[in-house]
Amino acid sequence: MHVAVLGAGVTGVTTAYYLAEFGHTVTVIERASAVATETSFANGAQLSYSYTDSLANPAFIPKIPSLLLGLDPAIRIRIMRNFSMFPWGLRFLAQCTRAKAGENTIAVLKIALRSAELLEQLHQKLSLQFSYAAAGKLVLLASPRDVEAAKLQSALKRQLGCETHVLNPDEAIVKEPALAFMRQDFAGAVYAEHDHVGDAHAFTRGLSDWLQSNRSVEFDFDRDISGLNVNEGRFLGVQTGTGTIHADAAVVCLGPWSQQLLTPHGINPMLYPVRGYSVTLPPGPHAPTVSITSLRHRIVYSHFDDKVRIAGFADFVGFNTSRDAERISLMCEIAKQAAPEAADYDAKSIRPWGGFRPVTPSGQPNVGPSGIDGLFVNTGHGSLGWTVACATAESAAQAVTNSE
Ligand SMILES: Cc1cc2nc3c(=O)[nH]c(=O)nc-3n(C[C@H](O)[C@H](O)[C@H](O)COP(=O)(O)OP(=O)(O)OC[C@H]3O[C@@H](n4cnc5c(N)ncnc54)[C@H](O)[C@@H]3O)c2cc1C
Secondary structure (H helix, E strand, O other): OEEEEEOOOHHHHHHHHHHHHOOOEEEEEOOOOOOOOOOOOOOOOEEOOOOOOOOOOHHHHHHHHHHHOOOOOOEEEOOOOOOOHHHHHHHHHHOOOHHHHHHHHHHHHHHHHHHHHHHHHHHHHHOOOOOOEOOOEEEEEOOHHHHHHHHHHHHHHHOOOOOOEEEOHHHHHHHOHHHHHOOOOOOEEEEEOOOEEOOHHHHHHHHHHHHHHHOOEEEEOOOOEEEEEEEOOEEEEEEEOOEEEEOOEEEEOOHHHHHHHHHHHOOOOOOEEEEEEEEEEOEOOOOOOOEEEEOOOOEEEEEEOOEEEEEEEEEEEOEOOOOHHHHHHHHHHHHHHHOOOOEOOOOOOOOOEEEEEEEOOOOOOEEEEOOOEOEEEEEOOHHHOOOOHHHHHHHHHHHHHHOO
């Protein structure tokens, strides 16, 4: 089959890989001039296989008033002129029960564990260079209550073969001595030895180069997708500013922009673009080698090659980017206060970046048939798109193949 993959982020390029492995001819259509220029460009770099905990959970509800009043510096919610947030927000709130949070965490954990296996296989087979390393990860817990909740989650995850350990602060410092130099006020930490670090942009670029040299995969850059040709419930082609591209099937991997393309065809993937930021700095005198996630500050620190990537924050402001500089500066200030020795905050270039996470209310990605014959989706990966890329791409490619 000739399959069009819409979007060349980490999701689109891994989808192209598995489609090619299943024997299809693939055209990847992308509006930018290169792969991974949007949300897959400079994310937190964590392959966070063990930390799939649902953002929608009962503990979120009591925080809502303070979030709406802007009292958490890491989250900005702009309600006015942001009407698409209402239906999404109501569905998100419906996921904030203990049962739903458990279901969503486990569903994403299963995808992440499969993805870990697949990425390892892909790494062995293709030898791509993307700073891939088994760094391990420590999630710093803010309160004794969070520690108790983490113990329950850890026991649940262990049943699925995911080994995490809840440590007290002294034990966490033994795992990562640089924590002693971080003014992180934490009550405990979850340690995941098997979590990895890796540069999503380098991976996506390396994989796309490999596909162009070794498989029937063509990249059609600088093509803005404006719509889909659908007739009597059957996909026929992709409309672009410079003509229609015909294919037997298409997989929509446009991150949060998938929403605009699919809604006119009666498909609502329920995606909200949650803005986050990163900076990439030279390491400081006590840079952690284990990836660190601070739940209190909603900031992650990842160390790969000669860089420290600091990423985080969650802004519900639609596709608005007008306050990026201010938000990045605030994130750096908080990161520096918490971990003054982790990075060289005075470096000449901090490589500031912002991206839109494609977030569904449940945190589970939308993968598979769309309801229109020949049209498939692979999006909604939220904060874990790099972590789950291989497994969701394999599922999407499998769904296309099964439809033949
Ligand atoms: C601050 C931050 C930190 C993060 N940290 C991590 C992390 O540590 N680990 C992790 O696993 N995940 C992390 N994520 C999430 C992860 O980066 C995303 O889930 C993932 O990159 C999404 O990939 P994607 O390919 O679906 O979307 P994108 O990378 O956004 O790709 C979508 C592509 O579609 C193209 N496109 C859109 N509209 C059109 C159009 N009309 N025509 C043609 N092309 C179009 C875009 O140009 C883009 O190339 C983080 C995200 C953020 C914002």
